[in-house]
Amino acid sequence: MSDIKFSRDETDRIVGKIKAHFNDELDQEIGGFEAEFLIEFFAKEIGPYFYNRGLADAQTLFSEKLEEAGYLVQELEKPTI
Known part of the structure; x- marks a missing residue:
């Protein structure tokens, strides 16, 4: 950093x-x-502690949104019966 x-x-x-x-x-x-x-x-x-916390928070948010996007993609699937 x-x-x-x-x-x-x-x-x-x-x-x-x-x-x-x-x-x-x-x-x-x-x-x-x-x-x-x-x-x-x-x-x-002390700045690095705040910086690292911000990165961790961003990573958590990114992971949550990526999981949410995965569910949205699954909802687009067409039935194959």
């Missing part, structure tokens, strides 16, 4: 959310630099 990269706009929005969370929930202020450092940490160390 390659490194997770965010656009400048995405990074700015995430930084805003981190700063608001620290202020609202922890009653602490965090600077933009510190918030970006935290983003990089989470992307590198």
